[in-house]
Amino acid sequence: MFQKGQDIIWKGSLWVVLILLVSCSSSKPFQLTDVSPKYREYQGSDLDPHKSKDVVIPVTKNRKYDSFIEEAHRTIALLEFGENIALRADSKKTVGEPVEKEMQAAAYLEEDLPTVITRLPELIQINQTLIDSTPNDFDGPSIGRVSYELGNILESLRQYSPKAIGIQNAIRNLRSDSNNYSKGRDIAEPDTKPGSEDPVLINTDPEPPKKPEKIVVKKEDQTNKISIKRLNRKTKVTGKATEQINEMVKKEEEEVLSDEEKKDKEYTEQIRNGLVQVFRWEYYRKPKNLEKILATHPIPRVRSAAALALGRLKAGRVTLQTAIDKDGYQVRPAAFKALSDIGDKRSLSYFIAGTKAEDPEVIAVSFEGLGKTKDPAGRELILTQGISSEYVVIVSGALRGLAYHKLDADVEIFAKFLKSNEQEIKEATIEALAIHGSRESLRILERVAQEEPTLTMMAIDEISKNPSLSATFALIRLNESLTEERFTKRIGESLLRRKAFGKYAIILIEDDYLRAEPNERSTPISYIKNKEIGLILSETKKEFAVRMGENIVTDKYIQVKMESTLPGARSAFVTGWIFYPKIDIIEVKSLGSDGNSGKYSQLKKGKHKNLFNPDERTNIPKKD
Numbered sequence: 001m002f003q004k005g006q007d008i009i010w011k012g013s014l015w016v017v018l019i020l021l022v023s024c025s026s027s028k029p030f031q032l033t034d035v036s037p038k039y040r041e042y043q044g045s046d047l048d049p050h051k052s053k054d055v056v057i058p059v060t061k062n063r064k065y066d067s068f069i070e071e072a073h074r075t076i077a078l079l080e081f082g083e084n085i086a087l088r089a090d091s092k093k094t095v096g097e098p099v100e101k102e103m104q105a106a107a108y109l110e111e112d113l114p115t116v117i118t119r120l121p122e123l124i125q126i127n128q129t130l131i132d133s134t135p136n137d138f139d140g141p142s143i144g145r146v147s148y149e150l151g152n153i154l155e156s157l158r159q160y161s162p163k164a165i166g167i168q169n170a171i172r173n174l175r176s177d178s179n180n181y182s183k184g185r186d187i188a189e190p191d192t193k194p195g196s197e198d199p200v201l202i203n204t205d206p207e208p209p210k211k212p213e214k215i216v217v218k219k220e221d222q223t224n225k226i227s228i229k230r231l232n233r234k235t236k237v238t239g240k241a242t243e244q245i246n247e248m249v250k251k252e253e254e255e256v257l258s259d260e261e262k263k264d265k266e267y268t269e270q271i272r273n274g275l276v277q278v279f280r281w282e283y284y285r286k287p288k289n290l291e292k293i294l295a296t297h298p299i300p301r302v303r304s305a306a307a308l309a310l311g312r313l314k315a316g317r318v319t320l321q322t323a324i325d326k327d328g329y330q331v332r333p334a335a336f337k338a339l340s341d342i343g344d345k346r347s348l349s350y351f352i353a354g355t356k357a358e359d360p361e362v363i364a365v366s367f368e369g370l371g372k373t374k375d376p377a378g379r380e381l382i383l384t385q386g387i388s389s390e391y392v393v394i395v396s397g398a399l400r401g402l403a404y405h406k407l408d409a410d411v412e413i414f415a416k417f418l419k420s421n422e423q424e425i426k427e428a429t430i431e432a433l434a435i436h437g438s439r440e441s442l443r444i445l446e447r448v449a450q451e452e453p454t455l456t457m458m459a460i461d462e463i464s465k466n467p468s469l470s471a472t473f474a475l476i477r478l479n480e481s482l483t484e485e486r487f488t489k490r491i492g493e494s495l496l497r498r499k500a501f502g503k504y505a506i507i508l509i510e511d512d513y514l515r516a517e518p519n520e521r522s523t524p525i526s527y528i529k530n531k532e533i534g535l536i537l538s539e540t541k542k543e544f545a546v547r548m549g550e551n552i553v554t555d556k557y558i559q560v561k562m563e564s565t566l567p568g569a570r571s572a573f574v575t576g577w578i579f580y581p582k583i584d585i586i587e588v589k590s591l592g593s594d595g596n597s598g599k600y601s602q603l604k605k606g607k608h609k610n611l612f613n614p615d616e617r618t619n620i621p622k623k624d
Contacts, residue, residue: 030055032081035074038108039081047088047105049080058149062137065146068126072153075116075123079160079167082109086170099174106174113171117164124161127154139312144283151276267299274302278309287315294319294331303327304334311338321350333362340365343372343404355381363389364397371401379405387413396428403435411440418448427458434462439470439563439572446474449482456487464494469573470563472500473533476586479600480506480531495588496598503536505560505583514576518557520546526574527565534560536585537575546579555580 032043032050042048055077057069089102131150138146160167274297281289293306294316307323310316316338323335336354339347347369354366367386370378379402386398399417402410414436417429430448433441442463449459460478463471472495479491513524518540537559545554557577564574587601 027056027058030057030070030073030077032077034070035077035081036108036112039105042081042105047081047084047102049077049084058145060138060142060146065130065137065150068123068130069149069153072123072127072157075120076153076156076160078109078112078116079164081105082113082167082171083163085109086167086174089174090170103174106171109171110175113164113168117168120157120161120164124154124157127157141283141285143312144279144281144309147279148276148283151272151279155272271299271301274299275305278302278305282309282313285313287313291316291319294323294335300328300330303331307331307334307338311341314342317342317344317347321347324350329359333359333365336362336369337365340369340372343369345373345375348373348375348378351378352381355385360391360393363391364393367394367398368401371398371404374405387417392422392424396424399425399428399432400435403432406436406438408438408440410436411438411444414441415444418444426455430455430458430462434465437466437468442466442468442470442474446478449478449487456482456484457490460487460490460494464498467498469535469561472498473504473563475500476504476506476533476588477531480586492598492600495600496590499590501589501598502587504586504588505534505536505558505578506586507532507534507578507582508584509582512578512582514560514562514574514578516576518544518559518577520579522577525566525576526562528562528578532562534562534578534583536560539580540577544579546581548579548581553579553581558583558585 030050032039032048044051055073057073060066060069085102085105089099089106092099092102127150131147131154134143134147134150274293278290278293281287281293287310290306290310290313294303294310297303297306303323307320310320320335320338320342324332324339327335336350336357339350351366351369351373354362355370357363357366367382370382382398382402386401387395389395389398395417399414402413411433414429414433417425420426420429430445433445445459445463449456449463452459460475463474463478475491475494479488479495482488482491507528507530509528510530512528514526514528516523516525539559540557543554543556545552547553558580559575559577560583561573561575564572566574584602588598589601590598
């Protein structure tokens with residue numbers, strides 16, 4: 001029995017590990033059948049471009065990027081497949097072998113290639129746009145993973161762009177010769193009449209004319225069939241198809257490009273390879289390799305990218321400080337930004353020196369870095385020089401730096417800058433309030449989300465970055481007050497991401513108290529008002545009769561955890577009891593095993609909505 005129990009536990013553990021592996025998967029394999037199911041018979045054959053390589057595409061969870069990556073891989077796979085078909089058919093026809101399988105594939109390709117080739121320039125343009133916007137849409141190692149994939153796709157698209165028309169023409173030529181090779185038949189034998197002789201031509205030569213010999217083909221001998229062979233080519237095609245095409249294109253380019261153009265091309269290729277290396281080492285979290293690139297790479301743009309990557313990894317402080325001391329003007333701002341991202345106290349002298357620099361960007365990140373050190377002298381510089389600067393970018397950086405001190409007195413300063421006419425300063429103030437993270441800061445962000453529609457989405461996102469229970473309460477209050485679908489959908493995504501599952505109470509009355517015990521005569525411990533939110537902890541097993549106005553109502557008491565309203569309270573939260581008819585209950589719960597779907601329910605009103613699809617509404621039974 002003990003052994004059986006161990007087996008059950010072991011098998012259960014395996015299932016848990018398997019589920020975790022599946023749920024954590026962020027990539028998927030790509031095969032020829034993903035281009036179109038009609039290519040199934042060629043998958044795994046010698047014509048399949050994926051036979052000798054495993055193609056795995058990342059899943060970014062961003063629909064715009066995932067749709068493009070899948071379409072780009074279909075395009076590249078189709079062009080590789082067409083290239084293999086054309087070269088394999090040409091090689092077979094050279095030695096007189098039948099090409100019926102290639103012609104069958106060419107029939108499918110002739111339908112699909114025109115659309116793909118027409119869209120190639122647009123795909124290249126979209127690819128470049130996505131590469132430029134990757135730092136804005138992703139953060140951390142995701143930037144390197146997505147940028148690396150987009151860089152490989154862009155290289156393949158540019159490689160096949162000049163060859164696409166040639167591949168299409170080769171497929172068309174193969175189809176135009178299909179009558180000669182269909183069904184593997186040889187060319188028809190010449191007609192000979194068995195009862196006739198060749199005509200004799202009169203010749204004046206003294207020698208008697210010789211009768212030409214008849215061509216007699218024995219039908220029994222199948223080895224003497226006639227076949228047409230092309231003349232021997234000057235060069236024999238060997239190696240992989242892609243190598244041959246690449247070599248031809250490279251030779252053509254070398255003949256056309258001038259020496260200066262060749263140097264520009266080599267420089268561009270060196271930049272591209274360097275950036276790919278930076279993204280790769282950031283993705284694999286190898287700061288030592290990034291430090292080496294920052295210290296030794298010959299191109300400043302690549303060194304700057306390495307510096308920024310070190311900042312995102314919060315590593316390489318000493319190397320970054322060395323770059324500030326010894327590198328040029330293009331790398332120094334990136335090194336200052338990286339030091340600011342790290343925010344180490346040991347970089348305090350660099351931040352103070354940075355506030356006296358000539359570049360406003362360097363000054364801005366230096367003030368932000370000063371704030372992260374939480375040094376009193378740095379705060380004084382922020383208050384006297386940073387937030388009073390004439391440059392918007394410097395004021396923005398100083399506000400973010402001030403927020404890291406997390407002092408209650410600074411909330412008034414942020415409220416003042418929220419009234420600025422500069423949009424950039426408003427956005428920086430919203431970020432500063434989220435960094436400050438106090439209950440008062442969250443209330444201000446909540447008010448901004450309700451009163452300024454242009455900043456609502458940003459305010460929701462900044463509140464979502466705060467992991468506290470107060471932030472969860474703020475999101476639920478916003479979900480109840482905002483009606484626009486895009487806002488409520490974003491709030492639902494945030495609640496799921498922070499796993500804010502449970503039941504929450506919305507206060508329905510004004511001027512009442514949270515009680516120490518489930519009794520209206522017990523000690524009031526906190527003042528409550530309409531639309532406040534509390535986390536439900538439990539309920540009483542028995543019901544109580546309570547006078548509400550002129551009526552006597554019988555129901556249970558609910559225990560909730562709420563934000564304290566008592567000035568000078570030791571804790572930000574207080575736990576007490578409230579009568580059930582005085583509240584409405586909201587339930588947030590996960591649906592399914594993947595954790596990516598959820599439901600937001602109002603139990604009293606019997607309504608709920610899907611957190612990701614607010615339009616999908618159904619009713620649930622009303623509480624008795």
